[in-house]
Amino acid sequence: MSEHLIKNIEHSQIHVLADLIDYKPSKVASITLTQKQSVGMTLFAIDKGEGLSTHSATGDAMAQILEGSVEITIDGVAQIVKAGETIIMPAEIPHGLKAVEAFKFLLTVVKMEDKKYQWKPE
Template identity: 55%
Template structure:
């Protein structure tokens, strides 16, 4: 059987936000899982940095682990802080901007 979740030790407690670090002027990421139906990625994004408008083929849940992000979905901005999450509907144009340096766990679920 292939490895479904990668880049972490199995059967070990870990802090996901510790797996990626904020670097000046950068967007860093680490993929934890990627299958035809699901993608799980950690991001660390420096203040003022982000991702321009794009869309995903599945529903995307952004869980902010620390800091504050502005997630714009269908033109409407949403501030999401540490411990909060937002779901982006499949196909919706969205962009991400770091209000403060932040870390997020992104889960994209694609229907079969």
């Protein structure tokens, strides 16, 4: 059997992504699904009022909101993103997230193969 490229999720089964991660009071919870040179996928559950501080990444980051809502600030411009919506945070551009209400999202970061993903706090 070959190594699974996507981990922490049962293969060949139907899943509701939001059901795979639980909220933790006053915390940010995450589950890494894959972390490869050119792509990373992580599920997050973020409690109301919590978030991710302003940072930038070496790849384009796509946030698919699964439930709840979040204020996402990209290059100083804040937007509210709700369940069922998706937004792209461009590579090298500062962005941050703050939970308007508890929310869950799938983060997919796609980067150039010669650049390793690094979270860079501002």
